[in-house]
Amino acid sequence: MKIIFSYSAFAKAVLFIAFFFSTQFIAAHTITGFIKDINGQPLKDVYVLNVKSGTHTHSNAKGFFTIDNVEQEEELRFSHIGYEASSIVVTNHKDILQITLSPSSLNLDAITISNDVETLNVLANVDLQINPVTSSQEILRTVPGLFIGQHAGGGKAEQIFLRGFDIDHGTDIAINVDGMPVNMVSHAHGQGYADLHFLIPETINNISYGVGNYDESVGNFATAGHVDFKTKSYLDESKISVEIGDFNHQRYLGLVQLVDNAHTTAYVATEYLTFDGPYDSPQNFDRINLFGKLHHTTDSGNRLSLSLSHFDSEWDASGQIPQRAVDSGLIDRFGSIDDTEGGSTSRTNVVLNYDMDISDKEQLETTMFYSHYDFLLYSNFTFFLEDPINGDQIQQQESRDLAGFKTKYSYETQLGANDLSLIAGFGLRNDRTDASGLSRTLNRRTTLENIQLGDINETNSSLFVGAELSVNKLLIDAGLRLERFKFVYKDALTETFDTQSQTATALLPKLNFNYEVSDNVKVYLHNGVGMHSNDTRVVLENGADDILPKSYGSDLGTVWKASDNLVVNGALWYLFLEQEFVYVGDAGIVEPSGETERYGFDLGVKYQLTDFLFLDTNLNYAHARAINEPDGADYIPLAPEFTSTGGISLKDYKRFNAGLRYRYIGDRAANEDNSIVAEGYFVADFNVNYDLTDNLRLGMAVQNLFDVEWNETQFATESRLASEAQSVEEIHFTPGTPFFLRGSIQYRF
Known part of the structure; x- marks a missing residue:
């Protein structure tokens, strides 16, 4: 053979x-x-x-x-x-x-200091467990150093402040829920507008955030930072609750688990909220939220989730009032000059997430999303400055369809004796906005003049790659992100049909170092280039050279577990922004902001006094200035300089849970030469809950415990009252809520 x-x-x-x-x-x-x-x-x-x-x-x-x-x-x-x-x-x-x-019970001793885990995000989620969020306005306050303010009857997205930025409603912070972007590009009211009111707080499972522009997997708007919310895949328990409070506050909540087995879970949640506020003219705020989520794990361990949500709200608003009107006795702090402000908005979302393990070393994460969004807002900031007969009321509106997807591939391997992780991903997002407009109106009924009106079609495609190399106790993270935009606008106010378009591309490198000094100390140096896109109408007015301004940032920080029950984190940071143009939705005009720089420090402390008592505080300082302006005229209006948040919390002690929280923001310049100052404030809130039985919980919450007089939002605005011959520029403000008591009852099953 x-x-x-x-x-x-x-x-x-x-x-x-x-x-x-x-x-x-x-x-x-x-x-x-x-x-x-x-x-x-x-x-x-x-x-x-x-x-x-x-x-x-x-x-x-x-x-x-x-x-x-x-x-x-x-x-x-x-x-x-x-x-x-x-x-x-x-x-x-x-x-x-x-x-x-x-x-x-929660125990800080279980927190580890490692390059494998983002300790600051762990601490943020500890805060979420110790101090559960029960209001959509409180959601962003879980991020250390982030301040918010509401100034439109509760229905408009909150004003956001972080790291020396007046971010407006989201221009310099990227916000996502289950991978779906919240920020709205080329929005009728302002670029990056991020309305989180569709998110029911009790459905949040965890929060991850990052300050700066150092993450290659996050793109547009991640200048000051980014925040990602993940909703729960299942409920620990079903619940219904009722909350009644001052100023005709009513909140009704229901969360019900429908399916719960080894492979599949499903639940629904609904929320109804109504609130008049402390104002002389009731704000008649009314909102309903619906949310449902299905989660399935296959036999091979792959994970599929589908969520559907809808929210709808409408409100009236007393608006921002001038300080001189209060000082003269014309109105009190909760009065109004024009109480015909208000609006309505709604958003419907469909989000599909699929995470699969290709092998023990390879993972693929994919998100697809669709939103339909409607927005209508009436405002009057200047009263009778522009039109002494009819007043200066404006209307902003749009109807939007947003769709897209993003995917991320991860691969773990070895480079010699060192661990190497590789990632790559790409995404596509398209926003189509019909009848995006700005008009002058009268009494929310009559349109006097169309200032801006047109259809927007904006497409953003992105690609990123990254590598993490572990060399002993050093982790090196390098990444590169490519952002490409196409802006298309059809102006409905031109005599002849004309489609305007422009494209632009930005390349954003990142380089980060993390070093484990010991089992209890980690230091890091993060560096990156980020950006936020400009409004389509800005792009078409200014050409391609300045439409994707970049930001350059660095963080030098440490996380130190000083003892089993004490964790301290701190960072020194710097951020430079290139020239950019800003579309002012309230006026339909374009304003250049020039080059700016910011630097400062963050300090956070979390201490567990006993098995059930926790203490925490965050201190944040930022020095923000325009670079090419003379000294004394280089302030960035409303940029926060010093802020602090914190408090003491009681967790699971003899059926009690309680918290005493504070937030502080210092005085800050309201205009470029600091001649007008936005006054700071210190406000404390208190809450306590008692489990009467295993199923029944009684609660009480107090906002503004010490009933201080504070201004929630403030602006330096030039306005003219009907009785005035000349205009005046001064602080215009929305008063903060006075002592506000709420009681609640919750049944769990």
Whole structure:
């Protein structure tokens, strides 16, 4: 018998045998497993420690972990904040471990300082558990250093302040919910407009945020930072609640789990809110929210979720009032000059998320989203300055369809003896806005003049790549992001049909370093280039050269676990912004802002006094100036200089939960030469809940506990009253809520 044996076949056989034995050798020292909670849901960022060797790792989004160099009879310990620690002795290297962690009281001792986990986001979610958010206005306050203000009857998106920015309603902060962008490009009221009122607070599972422009996976608007909210995949318990308070405040909430098994969960949530406010003219605020989510985990561990949501609101507003009208006795602090302001808005969202594990080393995350959005707003900031007969009321409106997707691929491998993680992703977003307009109106009934009116079609495509290399205790993260925009506008006010268009591209590099000094200290240096796009109408007016201004930033910071119950974080930072043009939606004009720079520091402290008592504070300083302006005339209006938030909280003590929280913002310049000052304020809030039974909870909350007189939003505005011959420029403000008491009852089942 003749045997034919080729060299190629021999080589393949040798390689197969070598691969087989090498994998068996590795497997003999590698332990893998899954970590879940008592409801069978995966737990992310569980700390897995080899007690003998000190090596450690963390679980991923599906609860999976792998840890190398584990010998037989060695002990693995599993810990996660809010869960009881668990240990297991390894007896068989080939077993795939199934670990279940039970909930327990919060303990800062479970927080780990590691390059594998973003400790500041862990702390933010600890805050969310200790001080649950019950108002959509409070959602963004969970981000350290971020301030908000409402000045349109509760229906308009909040004014946002962060790191020396008056961000308006979202121009320099990127906000996402379940991967869907919240910011609206080329919005009728202002660029980057981010209205979060469609998000029911009790459905939030976790918050992740980043300050600066250092993350290659985040693009447009991430100048001062970004915030990502993830909604719950399932409910720990169903609940209904009723809340009644001063100023005709009523809130009704229902969350019901519909399906709950090992593979599939589904729930619905609804919220109704009405509120008149403390104003002489009731704001008649009325909002309804609907939300539903289906989550499915396949036999292979892939995760699919589909969420549907809708919100609709309408309101009246007393508007911003001039200080001189209050000083003269013409009106009181809660009066109005024009109480015909107000509006209505709605948004319907569909979000599909699919996360799959291609292999143990490869993951693919995909998000698809669609929104239909309507907006109508009536305002009057200057009263009778422009039109002494009819007044200066304006109307802003739009109807928008927003659709897109984004996907991210991750791959983990080795570069020599070092861990290497590679990511790549791309995304597409299209906004089509019909009848985006600005008009002069009378009494919310009559249109006097159309100032701007047209259709906008804006497309943003993006591509990013990144690599993380771990060299001993040093993690190097390098990334590059490409943003491309096409702006199209059809002006309805021109005599002849004309489609205007423009394209632009921005390349944004990132380079970050994280170093574990010890088990308790990590230092980092983050660097990046970011941007926010300009309004389509700005782009077409100014050409391609200045329409995608860049920001250049750096952070030097540390996270220090000073003791088992004390965590301190701090950072020094710098940010430079190029020339940009800003579309002022309230006037339909374009204003240049010039080059600016900001620098400052952040300091945060979280301390656990006892098993149930927590103390925290954040201090934030920012120096913000225009670069090419003379000294004394280089202030950036309304840029916050010094802010602080914090408080003391009681968690799960003899059926009680309580919190005393404060927020402080210092005086700041309201105009470029600081001749007009926006006054700071210190406001404290208090809440307490008591579990009467395992199912029944009674609660009480007080906003502005000490009943201080404060201005929630302030602007330096030139206006003229009907009785005045000349205009006056001074502070115009929306008064902050006085002492405001609410009581609630909640039933859980």
